[in-house]
Amino acid sequence: ESQLIIKERQQTTFQVEELINLLDGGKEKTALRRSIEQTILSDPLMKTDKIGYLTREQKYVQSVRRMMYFFTDLAKRNKWNIEDPHCPEMLFLSRSLSSVVAFMIHMGAFVPSISSFGTLEQVSKWQPLAKECLIIGCYAQTELGHGTNLRRLETTSTFDRNTQEFIVNTPNLSSMKWWPGDMGKSANHAMVMAQLITNGENHGMQAFIVPIRDMTTHKPLPGVEVGNIGSIMSLEDTDNGYLRLNNVRIPKENMLAKYANVDRSGRFQQTGNNRLMYASMMNLRIVLTREQMIHALQKACTIAARYSCVRKQGSLTPNGPEIPIMDYVTQQNKVIPRIALAYALDFTIMEVRHRYVQFLADVTRGDLSNMAEMHAISSGIKANASERTVAGVETLRRACGGHGYSMASGLPYLLLSVTGSCTYEGENTVLYLQVARYLIKTAANISMGKSVDGSSAYLAENTEARCSATSQEEFYDHSLLDACFKHRSKQLLQSVAMDLQGLLAEGKQQMEAWNLLSIQLVNSAKAHIERYIVATSASFVRKLNCSLKVKKLLNQLCSLVALHQITNFPGDFLKDGYLDSHQLDLARKAEVKLLQSLRHNVVGLVDAFDFRDEILGSCIGAYDGNAYERLYDYAKNDVMNKNDVHEESYQYLRPHLHRG
């Protein structure tokens, strides 16, 4: 163990294990998580080869091998209830596996959507087959030409009365299904979203189970063209596919009919409220925010913080000894605010999950009143967390200098994987504009005197026109910081709402006016969500039952997240004079002071994320801090170093070289 990192751990002012338990949700949960990790990581059949040296094809094959073993054997033996997204094991499994794996869509989207869309009869027919991996499914929604505008999907499913079948077609190039995970080479069934057409009438999107590969030969069925879409930026453990369907006939009962059905004569009938389907999309965004984004940020923080404490460079005294780069304020400013963000987002998402469970209970009782707010929160948090996580991981990667560019650091893999999250499950700009739509409606409600509650209640509150702070210390105060964020959000919303009215009064059409103001609308949505994170994480910490030391530390982290936003993006706080120049100077000085006071707990704070070295996969971020030894070891084992002379390349040099 590096002496430098031992020294860091000696400086830690709190019990790391207390914070670990707190993040897991209790001591027992920590024990459960560690035992799952131990089972998975100690199983030789679950071992992965070192990243960076496999071809795209090898990655996929390795993942299929591992995950087929996992689902049909390991998980079963351990009685992990893998298809239930709410079982405690599921929350810990993704930490132990690499973030994206084969059959994630099969198990995480195909299986649950059978119960989301299917009748009880359909569920009992298809779900057992899928759960046991006797069939492999994918979820075929996005098309080559359509992602965000789902209403314009071009795939059709036309009812044929004569045979009581549907005829499924992707009528042109742009309508072929594109991107679905597990589709390229693995799946033999697809849940296809298509325009339902009966008796010449379009009834909108419905879900159909379409067999795409033969169960005996695995070859594409007649009328089906299916394959892999080719190499992508990362996440190559799975096979994203394309699918063309040419008059593919499926039995009538393959239309999933929980909310709508077609009778023998082709008459369409809506039998339930399909808005309930949206509830599962909300859940997916919440799950991904934690499992993909926050975990990636926490891992990157762990790597960068530990490395910054063992990397020495330069000095702060003339000709003095070299010091860890973590002692530089610029480095603290890169690393510590990201650690704070990783905590604040984790606390926020715990609260969101809690609210989502209540919301589901309401929905089950038929109460849909919180639908719009829940949708805004889940969309906004996904957009904001992904955007800030990606920026954070890249900042942390660069904070590790040259070694952050090496795959050996583990950081490039984290960045490439997480950056997709700004696009999938709702492109961020589109999501922000949906949040803005909710906010504009809320503003209209408020101006009509309607009451507003929940996460938007503050929009109806009266606030001070100026921040009251006169000292640095006040900028650590959560309610003062929250007031800043409330004010900014209110002000941006009022301003864009007024501009919108103005344009409409000038005679602009609604959609045109909306487009002209869309930059402002996105900013307003961001401000609302950022306020939500500031308020929610602080109130989560306030309610925590923990030691005073830990509570103090977590309060500091919450302050830092808010402060860092103010000092780095002060524009909208200054614009209408809510903050003045002097106050911004105070905030900036307060931030530097806070960074320095958190400095000695940096390693403790990332140790509390409790990622085992095998999960981190980083030479420079391992627990023992032996960065250089591990880098050297990694290099020596490089495939290109098998032989001193690399014959394949040397053959092109040899004919030219000068012979002494």
Place this chain on the structure above:
Amino acid sequence: ESQLIIKERQQTTFQVEELINLLDGGKEKTALRRSIEQTILSDPLMKTDKIGYLTREQKYVQSVRRMMYFFTDLAKRNKWNIEDPHCPEMLFLSRSLSSVVAFMIHMGAFVPSISSFGTLEQVSKWQPLAKECLIIGCYAQTELGHGTNLRRLETTSTFDRNTQEFIVNTPNLSSMKWWPGDMGKSANHAMVMAQLITNGENHGMQAFIVPIRDMTTHKPLPGVEVGNIGSIMSLEDTDNGYLRLNNVRIPKENMLAKYANVDRSGRFQQTGNNRLMYASMMNLRIVLTREQMIHALQKACTIAARYSCVRKQGSLTPNGPEIPIMDYVTQQNKVIPRIALAYALDFTIMEVRHRYVQFLADVTRGDLSNMAEMHAISSGIKANASERTVAGVETLRRACGGHGYSMASGLPYLLLSVTGSCTYEGENTVLYLQVARYLIKTAANISMGKSVDGSSAYLAENTEARCSATSQEEFYDHSLLDACFKHRSKQLLQSVAMDLQGLLAEGKQQMEAWNLLSIQLVNSAKAHIERYIVATSASFVRKLNCSLKVKKLLNQLCSLVALHQITNFPGDFLKDGYLDSHQLDLARKAEVKLLQSLRHNVVGLVDAFDFRDEILGSCIGAYDGNAYERLYDYAKNDVMNKNDVHEESYQYLRPHLHRG
């Protein structure tokens, strides 16, 4: 050709060819560039395999094969003067090759540094061998434990009087050389930077030519351990290496002795001004800024702009026809400011190169008076251009939605390649702090009444305390915009200089105070460089001899670059009341208006970058706009689609699948 892109080209208001010539530096230069591109791209031996499917090892071997052919055959036959960084061909070669290739360090760093550091005798001995690729060299400076603090490099070269040799050592793990390109498997010589020790005394860093591999067997020489450092984020066409030296003896004449030498008794003598060595580092930063960063940004702009014009999604009228996503203001706001930045940076770097040539002439005459300013500009522009390029490429990648995540878009490759530029050739934060050091000195000179000229003259000027703008239109005015940036930079510098004095007065040590203020110092440096870019690009356009249409357009682009910074980072413009809330609103409205007026020239503006499809390597950004056809084609040719059934993975599925 896509009808949509034809329509875009019909809307273009200017002659694209005029702008192409302007960017190349004249009609003849365009012809020369195109002929070089044609020669290279039509040569079957120069063809590269599709990216995304090769292993790290295959990429390296392919690059060695191509580049060995290029240097020893193709370039020779065409009489391209490849080792002269100032010959016109060199400016165009990197466009045609992929951005980083094997032997780039050999030809671009090893060869020129022989003349930078060597005596005439040494140059005539080594350079012909290296130019002809009879020997392959690398440049071994960075160590595992030291990158930015060069003075603390640990490699030693100790003079042995008895044998008239140097004994070169990397005495411990952290001192082994790490990262040098071409070192891992190719090079047989290394230019090693080491502490020179004679008669027990350390004389600081000198350059030594150390043979590392046997010229007959290519095996490492005795005492040499050398290999590849392992997989990195991108740029894998070359072999970054590590090197341990254990008592490796080299002849006395292998110390490059242009500026310093050691006599037979071991007496050290400085014979020239080694500050001149810095001049070559400045040039490398300037070259990289254009060849790596600006080209990458221009390519990404080309891809995103064309794709945004052929991608239809949603509508701006209820149930209206779908429209190109380029019609959305949020999309315009992602794409067009990056196009403007790509132009502004290109104009700026042309001016910087021009100034560098003048500077070199001064230096040759013994006039070093512009050293500090030139250093600040070249460091600052490298840091700022790399930072904004990387952010820009990622914004453009995300603007292409899901398809931007596919390697088929060409965007991931651009991002991964260019993001290294924030770290290599001077880590950005370190560079900004060097610029800040220059600024603080300048501020001190000004306060002592000394005159300041060149790029910092404005710091001594009196400026208005408030911006005078009262209308949107004024925010297109270059001198009004320049005044904003001048004011911001002055204000930030004054404020941090005052804080520095305050801390010193409180008794803080210089280095401690510097550290405490380093966030502010970085911001001040950024503001200075951003002002330099705003002013330099605008004055470059002002002096251009071109059609009024093109001039108007380029003026708009320069305005947009400045405006976009103000609207997105308004904090420091608002902070002391230089801009007020109303003016910021005007600026924001002015920006939206400008985006819309540039909208119809978007394709023309990126066509003018004139990247051939083979160089772009993008399915979604090709000239003809047939994005979907090309994506489908790319997918069909994926290696994993060779057979319908992918046997290697299917073997793990087969035993489990349900047999109908």
